[in-house]
Amino acid sequence: MKFCDECGSMMQTEGDKWVCQSAECDYAELRDSATEQEMTTTQGQEGSTVVDMSDVDESEVGPTVEQKCPECDEVQTVRYEMKQIRSADESETRFFTCTVCGKKWREDDH
Known part of the structure; x- marks a missing residue:
């Protein structure tokens, strides 16, 4: 998820750019694949288990x-x-x- 540097609104991808969703703002910037790769992670999610609460008062x-x-x-x-x-x-x-x-x-x- 990326937020606009100008107004703080959430941005969305359009082709090779990030574009601000605010109607009052026309800010856009080029996408950077290295930065985007850091935005998404599955680190720490492997091996998660369900906690059994049946014996807890x-x-x-x-x-x-x-x-x-x-x-x-x-x-x-x-x-x-x-x-x-x-x-x-x-x-x-x-x-x-x-x-x-x-x-x-x-x-x-x-």
Whole structure:
């Protein structure tokens, strides 16, 4: 992936050039195969394995916080994870799972 030196937008290849995708920018530069070869790597991906989590207690997975569970209607220890599900300029969405009843819910910043 390459970004424009002029405006920072993502560039795409067109023949032997990198061309800026921004409508307001007409920056282009010649492609360099040596530089492009460095952009793509499979180093470190060989021999990856699936992690077996079947023997791990659910309460030990992920960070926890004290939060009011909508199902239990009282403060419980809940597991949470953060995911970017909207555009990059929006905050992440927090997903919670109650360790007592298993209820799952999400919380967004508005």
